[in-house]
Amino acid sequence: MIGNTFRQSGYELVEFGQAADVCVINSCTVTEQADSKCRQLVRQVLRKNPATFVAVVGCYAQIGSAALQKIAGIDLIVGTQDKLRVIEYIDDPIKLPEPRVIKTSMTKAPFTIAAGAGAAPTTRANLKIQDGCDFMCSFCVIPFARGRARSRALGDIQREALQLIDAGHQELVLTGVNIGTYQFEDKKFFDVVKMLLAIPELKRLRISSIEPTTIPNELIALMADSEVLCPHLHIPVQSGDDHILAGMKRLYTTAEYLQFIEYAAARVPDVLIGTDLMSGFPGESEAAFRASCDLLKNSPLAYAHVFTFSERGGTAATRLKNKVAPPIKKIRSAELHRLSEAKKFDFYKRFLGRQLRVLTEEQSTPGHWLGFSDNYIKVAIPCEKLSPNSLVRVRLASVAGDTGIGEIVKAASVE
Ligand code: SF4
Numbered sequence: 001m002i003g004n005t006f007r008q009s010g011y012e013l014v015e016f017g018q019a020a021d022v023c024v025i026n027s028c029t030v031t032e033q034a035d036s037k038c039r040q041l042v043r044q045v046l047r048k049n050p051a052t053f054v055a056v057v058g059c060y061a062q063i064g065s066a067a068l069q070k071i072a073g074i075d076l077i078v079g080t081q082d083k084l085r086v087i088e089y090i091d092d093p094i095k096l097p098e099p100r101v102i103k104t105s106m107t108k109a110p111f112t113i114a115a116g117a118g119a120a121p122t123t124r125a126n127l128k129i130q131d132g133c134d135f136m137c138s139f140c141v142i143p144f145a146r147g148r149a150r151s152r153a154l155g156d157i158q159r160e161a162l163q164l165i166d167a168g169h170q171e172l173v174l175t176g177v178n179i180g181t182y183q184f185e186d187k188k189f190f191d192v193v194k195m196l197l198a199i200p201e202l203k204r205l206r207i208s209s210i211e212p213t214t215i216p217n218e219l220i221a222l223m224a225d226s227e228v229l230c231p232h233l234h235i236p237v238q239s240g241d242d243h244i245l246a247g248m249k250r251l252y253t254t255a256e257y258l259q260f261i262e263y264a265a266a267r268v269p270d271v272l273i274g275t276d277l278m279s280g281f282p283g284e285s286e287a288a289f290r291a292s293c294d295l296l297k298n299s300p301l302a303y304a305h306v307f308t309f310s311e312r313g314g315t316a317a318t319r320l321k322n323k324v325a326p327p328i329k330k331i332r333s334a335e336l337h338r339l340s341e342a343k344k345f346d347f348y349k350r351f352l353g354r355q356l357r358v359l360t361e362e363q364s365t366p367g368h369w370l371g372f373s374d375n376y377i378k379v380a381i382p383c384e385k386l387s388p389n390s391l392v393r394v395r396l397a398s399v400a401g402d403t404g405i406g407e408i409v410k411a412a413s414v415e
Helices: 002-008 032-048 059-063 065-069 083-091 142-146 154-166 189-197 217-225 242-248 254-267 286-297 326-349
Strands: 022-027 053-058 074-078 100-102 125-128 171-175 204-207 232-234 272-279 303-308 355-365 368-373 378-382 391-400 403-410
Touching: 002 022, 002 083, 022 032, 022 059, 022 083, 032 053, 032 059, 032 065, 053 059, 053 083, 059 065, 059 142, 065 074, 074 083, 125 154, 154 171, 154 189, 171 189, 189 204, 189 217, 204 232, 217 254, 254 272, 254 286, 272 286, 272 326, 286 326, 303 326, 326 391, 355 378, 355 403, 378 391
Parallel strands: 022 053, 053 074, 074 100, 125 171, 171 204, 232 272, 272 303, 378 403
Antiparallel strands: 355 368, 355 391, 368 378, 391 403
């Protein structure tokens, strides 16, 4: 989206790492590692190309501006609220002492996004419907970086969706920080989904990560019956231990979480359900860690994104005692990764010999197209003739690691 604003102003976009007059780094601050990666990236850019105008925007720019200002050479730092307007500050003739820092306070007011049509589609398109979060989980810095929960005006979402579909996108992915809390006037998340499903030209609608307590049962029923709403849910659980969940200030128990995903798995044929799991939260005993492993092993979950707890300044978890030693955190994360890979492999294998509808994205090697099925199975298709953004029907012939190999049955887009 930031790229589009530059393209529309006559800039030519180049691959990261190539020489450029301006370099914009859209930063993340979800973990300590993300902060340090951003600082490394900035230094790398400045080393390679000291004359480049460097702008750091986004979440880390919002809460880490003091650390960023210590890096000589950064020209501009723009926080979350104003990051889509970064070009205006770059083109602004007013010269202020460098680095210039733009940070406005974030309100709860609904928002709109002046989105352009963007480049020719090569893949699914993200459609942002919400920003910020009011949940205040004790480990999470996002409410500080992204501000309070606020929702995009319904008409503005519809306008951009139509624009993206018109531009050729076949799949839209609903994104935001806590999308299930969407609330614009009397409209809720379910209304956004229904509004988009009513667009006849839309081939696929996917929901990105959604918090456990925010998913209405009617959404699951809709997913079960719809050809367009993808049977794919990513529902972060974080831990399989109730004591740890309480310390994290999560709003559910393990039993409630399990009950919900078991209901979804039974109600939606072939649904793929993934989660986030955190290892090494303060107080995580061996038994608590085992409970997380058991939850992943013995539930309908097909994979977990694994995070290792790191202390984030200003969050409540920094005050908790019984910290877990770094080597133990590392071992536990590695075990969760292994379990996740095994679960994904087992899930994929269930579809061997079956037909899947895949949207192609890019070539892994010449003549091998990668894409995702409706239920988010990653599929490689050996076929010279395909192009990006094609809907094709394949039969899953084998599974290698985290990728299924598909044989073309027919091009779904011409069905
Ligand atoms: S729900 Fe919790 S983990 Fe997710 S963004 Fe909000 S505070 Fe962070």
